[in-house]
Amino acid sequence: MTRxxxxxxxxxxxxxxxxxxxxxxxxxHRHRFRLTLVHSGQHYDPEMSTxxxxxLKLPAPALNLRVGxxxxxxxxxxxxxxxxxxxxxxxxxxxxxxxxxxxTLATAxxxxxxxYQVAHLEAxxxxxxxxxxxxxxxxLTDHCSTLLFAPTRTALANLAREGLAKDTWLTGxxxxxAMQRVMPTVKRRExxxxxxxxxxDQDYVLVTLHRPSNVDNKDRLRQIIRNLERMRKxxxxxxxxxxxxxxxxxxxxNIKQNRFGICFVxxxxxxxxxxxxxxxxxxxxxxxxxxxxxxxxxxxxxxLRSTTEWPETLVAxxxxxxxxxxxxxxxxxIAKSMNLALKPPKTPFGDGTASQKIRKILERRxxxxxxx
Numbered sequence: 558m559t560r561x562x563x564x565x566x567x568x569x570x571x572x573x574x575x576x577x578x579x580x581x582x583x584x585x586h587r588h589r590f591r592l593t594l595v596h597s598g599q600h601y602d603p604e605m606s607t608x609x610x611x612x613l614k615l616p617a618p619a620l621n622l623r624v625g626x627x628x629x630x631x632x633x634x635x636x637x638x639x640x641x642x643x644x645x646x647x648x649x650x651x652x653x654x655x656x657x658x659x660x661t662l663a664t665a666x667x668x669x670x671x672x673y674q675v676a677h678l679e680a681x682x683x684x685x686x687x688x689x690x691x692x693x694x695x696x697l698t699d700h701c702s703t704l705l706f707a708p709t710r711t712a713l714a715n716l717a718r719e720g721l722a723k724d725t726w727l728t729g730x731x732x733x734x735a736m737q738r739v740m741p742t743v744k745r746r747e748x749x750x751x752x753x754x755x756x757x758d759q760d761y762v763l764v765t766l767h768r769p770s771n772v773d774n775k776d777r778l779r780q781i782i783r784n785l786e787r788m789r790k791x792x793x794x795x796x797x798x799x800x801x802x803x804x805x806x807x808x809x810x811n812i813k814q815n816r817f818g819i820c821f822v823x824x825x826x827x828x829x830x831x832x833x834x835x836x837x838x839x840x841x842x843x844x845x846x847x848x849x850x851x852x853x854x855x856x857x858x859x860x861l862r863s864t865t866e867w868p869e870t871l872v873a874x875x876x877x878x879x880x881x882x883x884x885x886x887x888x889x890x891i892a893k894s895m896n897l898a899l900k901p902p903k904t905p906f907g908d909g910t911a912s913q914k915i916r917k918i919l920e921r922r923x924x925x926x927x928x929x
Contacts, residue, residue: 560591561923564649566640568597568624568660570609571846574827575679576655577613578734578912584616589920592616593647597636597660598623608826612742613735629659629690636663644671651676651923654702657695657845669701674923678731678915680705681712681721682845682866688770691845691866704922706915708732709905711868724922728914729907732846736853737909739828747832754794754822756836761820762791762889763837767798771843771861777882778804781861784885785819791889793819793841794833839892841885848876853904857892859885869905 563583567576583590596618609615622639624632636659644652644667652668654661655678668675677698684692699705699721707713708730716725751758764785772778782805785793797805805821825833831850834840840851840858848867851858858876870876879888 558589559925560587560589561651561919561925562591562593562647562649563651563653563919563923564593564595564644564647565653565655566595566597566660566664567618567655568599568622568636569656569658570600572656572658572660573609573613573615574735574846575731576653577615578731578738579653579655579678579915580615582912582916583919586916590916593649594618595640595643596621597640597663598625599632599636599658599660612739612827624660632659633663633666636660637667640664640667641671644668644673648926649673650925651704651919653678654698655679657682657691657698659690659694661698662694665698665701674704675702676704676706676915676919677702678706679708679712680725681707681709681714681716683712683715684862684864684866686862686864689864690769695866704918706911706918708907708911709869711905726914726918728918729909729911730849731911731915732849733853733904733906733909734912735827736831736850739831743828743831743835746828747836750829750832751836754820756792756794756833758836759838760792761794761837762788762839762841763833764793764795764819765798765840765842765844765847766795766861767801768843768862772801772804775804775808779808780882781885782808782819784882788886788889789818791818794822794837795819796822796825796830796833798824839889841889849906852876853906859888859892861885 565576567573583592594616598621620643622636624635651674653676654664665675680699682695686692705716705725706728707725713727766772834856835854837856840856843861845866848858848860848870852870852875860876860878862878863880877888
């Protein structure tokens with residue numbers, strides 16, 4: 558039987574997580590698939606890249622495009638130029654673009670321009686906010702992909718509204734698969750993690766911020782920090798994205814010491830992040846993925862944004878959106894009671910078998926190209 562040649566391109570933390578279960582699923586069916594993993598190098602810090610390959614048991618990439626940091630145009634264009642050369646040589650049957658990063662869009666555009674089949678993992682998400690780079694990336698990626706794997710019914714409906722009802726599938730979310738696989742490790746290691754950070758269960762609020770809309774504007778970032786400092790009776794644990802760390806240093810904020818109960822810590826791996834989240838009393842974030850992870854772990858979430866790509870979390874009253882930093886203390890204070898009624902009988906994000914469903918669809922729908 559001829560094997561299907563698949564190239565998966567990843568480059569940022571969320572992509573590593575959501576791709577891992579599918580990559581492992583495809584590798585477990587080597588008789589049917591020949592998998593090649595490419596790393597764009599969009600996230601290149603060891604704490605944002607290397608640790609995830611280890612924790613998620615991802616194979617070493619066959620190629621690292623080493624795009625590094627830069628403007629959106631630079632990253633997207635550089636990935637396209639370097640990836641095009643590789644794809645021309647490898648001649649895959651399908652190129653898989655996970656998520657909504659610059660790597661995602663560059664992968665989809667390159668594959669489409671070369672007339673390869675392109676599969677979008679996590680298709681159909683919409684926040685409605687075109688000021689978000691991720692919203693631009695996900696919309697354009699969907700429209701130049703040939704296979705669309707939607708994680709939720711809402712995402713599937715979004716695709717249909719945009720005329721993309723053909724070659725779309727409701728598969729569930731591969732991040733559910735990832736969480737289920739890693740949770741035994743999280744439970745084994747979380748107690749030592751809490752002891753190392755001098756934390757008690759349900760005794761702190763977990764904070765993560767990295768979006769340009771929150772951290773690139775000095776006045777807004779300063780206002781956010783001031784309102785975090787107002788929460789002096791609450792311990793805050795703040796793992797810092799490299800982008801946020803750089804911006805805070807520009808504000809001359811002392812990130813080496815605790816300030817007003819804010820515990821600044823380095824970025825954490827996937828296992829440590831889930832351990833911190835699972836034991837927090839609340840999450841304050843601007844991350845799309847962490848809104849969903851909080852929902853799955855039944856942790857109240859306050860999102861410092863005006864929109865979300867996961868409306869299911871709002872419907873379930875598990876998440877609250879705020880834009881004004883001055884509302885942070887009061888909203889976090891009531892978040893726990895906001896979420897006490899959350900006992901979903903069935904998650905809208907699937908049952909942990911998304912990667913298996915996607916693998917079966919690829920077997921049926923990918924056309925094997927003639928050897929070049």
